[in-house]
Amino acid sequence: MKFLFDLFPVILFFVTYKVAKLNPDSAQALSQQYLGALISGGTIDAKQAPIILATAIAIVATVLQIVYLLARRRKVDGMLWLSLGIISVMGGLTIYFHDPDFIKWKPTLLYWAFALALLVGQLGFKTNLIRKVMEQQIKLPEPVWSRVGYAWALFFVLQGALNVLMAFVVFKNNEDAWVNFKLFGATGLFFAFIVIQTMMISKYIQEPEDA
Template identity: 40%
Template sequence: MKILLDFLPIAVFFVAFKLFDIWVATGVAIAATVLQIAWLRWSTGKVEPMQWLSLGVIVLFGGATLLAHNDTFIKWKPTVLYWLMGGALAIGQLVFKRNLLKSLMGAQMTLPESAWRSLSWSWTAFFAAMGVLNLWVAFHYDTDTWVNFKLFGGLGLMVAFVIGQALYLAKYMKTEADRP
């Protein structure tokens, strides 16, 4: 359920774009993200920091798109979000000597430090590459192609990457028979 809620703003952006235009889609995405955060706050009492960050980025870049009537801003939004997430992971590792992925997921799985480090750096690289790829598609193709890529390409690459991560982590996972 949570994953569906996380992708709701992207899905409604896509549908609104296909039915109307980039301006309506941008407004709908802003509204959907605000509603998403309000729902999470009301239903769970908690909103993750990355969700607050996503809200801020969509309001800032979506608002600039609507105010300036220039779709360049909304096309930059995924890149900024990817780079902020990747940057946070890198700064956590390099500056604070803290693995933020381990902080978030350490209770769910036990991994050696080298695996946590690899996981963190691979996500950092993935986010950096996705940011560049988003800009390349946004500014080398038409807006319709970019919107399709934003939903299907971005989501497909994310799923493929997560599967790759799962295959890498599988060698560290213990089965019930392995546990004392």
């Protein structure tokens, strides 16, 4: 359930974009009505409407995630605040300049921010953030935890670079294909990485000590 909760803005972005692509006139009318005042020049054409509308919905969805957690008096993870900051800035720029390039940078900036946080924590503060998240579920020797932390940092660096490649090279002129990759490709790679890493560390997992 937590994974679906974390993916909530991405899923809404994808669904909104696809529905808007099928109904460009309605998407244009909605974007013009609710976002026209926020856009440079004040005019949105039908081609721009799907990505602009999807971006706005993703920002709102991220805000709702935080509101939900606060309303239930639950801790808001620092990465969720970071995600809100990045999507608000890059999404806001996409809406204002009606330019999808800004929102295309959002996943990369988020992945690289995750990688930087992991590396700074592990190298600068001797704190393994991956261990803090996972050690309630599994027990590993200290050297293995260190390798796991660096592996996640490397994964996020590569995932960010891959998004740049897909958004601005492979799918440079195919916005629809990039949207598909954003949900299915990136999520698939995330799952694949988890499976591969789980297989690699399984032999090091320690059984809990008897009380």
